[in-house]
Amino acid sequence: MNIKLHYDVPGDDFTRAGEASGLVKRKLKQLGFEPDVVRRVAIAMYEGEINMVIHAGGGEADVEILPDRVTVVLTDHGPGIPDVEQAMQEGWSTAPDNVRSLGFGAGMGLPNIKKYSDTLEIDTKVGEGTALTMTILVKG
Amino acid sequence: MTIADVRTILQAELVTGGEHLETEVHNACGSDMMSDVLAFVKDQSVLLTGLVNTQVVRTADMMDMVCIVFVRGKEPGPEMVELAADRGIVLMKTPLRMFTACGLLYENGLRGGN
Ligand SMILES: Nc1ncnc2c1ncn2[C@@H]1O[C@H](COP(=O)(O)OP(=O)(O)O)[C@@H](O)[C@H]1O
Ligand SMILES: [Mg+2]
Numbered sequence: 001m002n003i004k005l006h007y008d009v010p011g012d013d014f015t016r017a018g019e020a021s022g023l024v025k026r027k028l029k030q031l032g033f034e035p036d037v038v039r040r041v042a043i044a045m046y047e048g049e050i051n052m053v054i055h056a057g058g059g060e061a062d063v064e065i066l067p068d069r070v071t072v073v074l075t076d077h078g079p080g081i082p083d084v085e086q087a088m089q090e091g092w093s094t095a096p097d098n099v100r101s102l103g104f105g106a107g108m109g110l111p112n113i114k115k116y117s118d119t120l121e122i123d124t125k126v127g128e129g130t131a132l133t134m135t136i137l138v139k140g
Numbered sequence: 141m142t143i144a145d146v147r148t149i150l151q152a153e154l155v156t157g158g159e160h161l162e163t164e165v166h167n168a169c170g171s172d173m174m175s176d177v178l179a180f181v182k183d184q185s186v187l188l189t190g191l192v193n194t195q196v197v198r199t200a201d202m203m204d205m206v207c208i209v210f211v212r213g214k215e216p217g218p219e220m221v222e223l224a225a226d227r228g229i230v231l232m233k234t235p236l237r238m239f240t241a242c243g244l245l246y247e248n249g250l251r252g253g254n
Contacts, residue, residue: 015219018198025202035204042202043178050195100173103191103199108175115179 001031003065009049009074011058014102020061021046028070033138040116041070041136047109048074048132054099055079056130069118071135080126088114141165141249143207143230146186149244150234152209156221157230163206167253170211170242174199182253188241192216197223197231206230211238 005027007020025042029035045061052059056078064071081087088110095105114120117134124130144161147154154161167182172191177199186207187200192214200208201223207230210216216224216231224231234241246252 015194018195018202022198022201039181039202039204043181046198046202047175047178102193103172103174103189103195106173106175108173108179112175112178 001065001067003027003031003063005061005063005065007061007063009052009058009061011053011056014053017050017053018046021049024061024063024072028065031065033070037070037136037138041072044113044116044134044136045072045074047112048072048134050104051109051132052076052078054095054104059129067138068140069135069137071133074132074134075129076131077129080128080130081122081124082126084122084124143186145248146207146209146245146250147232149248150209150232150236150241152232152234155210155216155231155233156225157207157228160206160228160230163230165206165250168242168245168250169205169252170238177203180253185253186245186250188238188245190214190238192220194220194223196220197227197229200224200229201227207232209234209241211236211241 028038056076059076062073090111091107093105093107099105118137119135121133165184167185170188185205187205188209190211210233213235
């Protein structure tokens, strides 16, 4: 098994943010992955998808599904993250109040992604964009 | 307790998911911040929230939560109802406020998980 999926994540419609993660979740479930693996991929990708929509004007998601791991790459052409170490801290957020009133912007997204994935790489450049690569391992 | 018990205890009105009322629930979580909800996975749980947008349903879906209770009589929109029905998530609304709703469920045996 080597399944590759690609999704566009539109940046102009907050209600649709999370659609791609929902589709990936159902695909993994259908393929018979353990509920824990399905959930970890879904939550980590969902937080990343939300970030692309609220901070970067949308982007793209590429998912690779192998029997022993799932890798999700989220790429955007947003403003980039000037200080990744700071962005990774729980509670750090530059989200405006209107995002907070929608239930996000508590500064827990990146920490949650780190918590649920086995490896997380953040490749970002101010003014150019951000690529997040997260891998979730299937532990036998 | 079952989702039906949750409805009775909270004097809640069912919005969608009547076919899942006999599902057992063990844990609950009350929050208006979805990332807080996403931070801790619990089994078979109920989400209580005063927030009304589709991301509430998506959050519950990612977490495999089985029931969402909207407090203070908040009314979920048609898009939310459709999404919840598709994912098999029960939606209900209670006139009670968050603190009271959580307190009543706790008193009746639901826990916060860990
Ligand atoms: N894709 C992104 N593009 C630009 N900035 C981002 C991106 N993702 C995260 N950030 C920055 O990192 C901060 C922390 O992100 P996160 O932990 O998800 O918290 P939140 O989204 O609640 O603000 C954000 O407030 C934002 O400044
Ligand atoms: Mg975030």
